[in-house]
Amino acid sequence: MKVNNKNNKKWQDYSAVGKRLKGTRFIAFKVPLKQALTRTLPCSEAFGPWELLDALQKDDQELGLIIDLTFTTRYYNLQDLPQSLLFVKIFTAGHEVPSDATILSFKRAVRRFLRDNEDNGEGRKQLFNNNRNLLHTTF
Secondary structure: OOOOHHHHHHHHOOOOEEEEOOOOOEEEEOOOOOHHHOOOOOHHHOOOHHHHHHHHHHOOOOEEEEEEOOOOOOOOOHHHOOOOOEEEEOOOOOOOOOOHHHHHHHHHHHHHHHHHOOOOOOOHHHHOOOOEEEEEOOO
16 A cells, blocks of 8 residues: 555644643544555654554553544554554544534544543553543544
8 A cells, every 4th residue: 555745745744643632531643654654754754553652651641542533444453553442433534524423423432431431440440541532534
């Protein structure tokens, strides 16, 4: 799979990881790319799943859920993410307002995550307490 130079340039124009949206658990980030798609980039500009996790760790952020809002599965492999990480894929068409069904899917994913991680209980809930929901689209 090849990402053309125009797309690489657009992708490079964005910060890898944004700041937490005030009053929420949300952090936006640019889509991480598998190595096959970043071969032409300088190492300092490559951004894949592990660079995402490293960036969050450096900022003392814990990741609990990724919501992928792209309309493809080509950018990275789920196998590249830790098994402890929750992942939701919502196919979302670009350059248009999301459909009601897409918005509902997003709301359900967030509500489920918040419900399952609302307290400091034992086990899985404790592992994900105060974790962040991360969202990404293509660019």
